[in-house]
Amino acid sequence: xxxxxxxxxxxxxxxxxxxxxxxxxxxxxxxxxxxxxxxxxxxxxxxxxxxxxxxxxxxxxxxxxxxxxxxxxxxxxxxxxxxxxxxxxxxxxxxxxxxxxxxxxxxxxxxxxxxxxxxxxxxxxxxxxxxxxxxxxxxxxxxxxxxxxxxxxxxxxxxxxxxxxxxxxxxxxxxxxxxxxxxxxxxxxxxx
Numbered sequence: 463x464x465x466x467x468x469x470x471x472x473x474x475x476x477x478x479x480x481x482x483x484x485x486x487x488x489x490x491x492x493x494x495x496x497x498x499x500x501x502x503x504x505x506x507x508x509x510x511x512x513x514x515x516x517x518x519x520x521x522x523x524x525x526x527x528x529x530x531x532x533x534x535x536x537x538x539x540x541x542x543x544x545x546x547x548x549x550x551x552x553x554x555x556x557x558x559x560x561x562x563x564x565x566x567x568x569x570x571x572x573x574x575x576x577x578x579x580x581x582x583x584x585x586x587x588x589x590x591x592x593x594x595x596x597x598x599x600x601x602x603x604x605x606x607x608x609x610x611x612x613x614x615x616x617x618x619x620x621x622x623x624x625x626x627x628x629x630x631x632x633x634x635x636x637x638x639x640x641x642x643x644x645x646x647x648x649x650x651x652x653x654x
Contacts, residue, residue, distance in 0.1 A: 474499075474504055475507030479510060482511035482512070482514035483514065487517075490519065493511050494512065494519075494520050494523050496508035497512075497523045497526070502530070502535050505530060505532070506534055506538045509542045510538055512546075513538075513543075513545040516546050518548055518550070520542075520546070521546060521548065522554075524539045524546070525539075525543065525554035528555075528570075537569035540555060540569040540572070541572070543555055543573055544572070544573035552574070555570055555574050559571065568602055571600070574603050575605075575607050578609075579607070581603070583611070585600045585603050586604065586612065586615045589604070589616075594626060594633050595629075597623065597633045598633050598637075601640040602636055602639065602640055603640075604616055604644070605639060605644045605647075606644075608643070608651070609644075612640070613644065617641065619633055620638045621634070623637065
């Protein structure tokens with residue numbers, strides 16, 4: 463615990479991950495505090511550790527990291543929220559995606575997809591949003607769910623949505639990628 467409390471120690475990130483791997487829940491408050499550390503590698507490690515703990519009390523602090531200035535910290539925070547689950551984590555992910563705080567928000571759609579069947583209807587609704595960025599993110603998430611209900615929406619967008627996202631890609635391309643992902647995941651499931 464001393465190594466974890468010594469935030470100037472170069473190995474503090476690894477200490478946080480080790481505590482998570484070993485399941486020492488007493489370390490959660492110290493690891494949560496590391497989300498404010500000036501080093502992005504430490505913040506990323508703290509996000510990863512809290513995701514491994516699946517610690518619901520860390521959801522507000524992890525949600526705040528969705529605004530981190532470092533993209534890999536934002537990505538790891540989203541992944542941790544997906545691992546933790548629950549209504550509060552999902553609400554934070556939805557809010558971040560709808561606010562488009564990050565133009566490359568694929569990590570948000572992946573984390574939302576981790577919630578599985580309960581989010582599919584909301585993602586299908588998002589495919590009709592006027593914002594092409596949100597439609598493209600919905601396509602990525604729907605593909606990752608591999609849910610039967612997603613296929614008609616993805617097929618419709620792949621065939622007809624030629625709108626460009628802020629990054630220059632087509633929504634139709636995102637829909638085709640979502641379809642490939644869904645088919646690949648379904649084939650993998652069928653073979654097991």
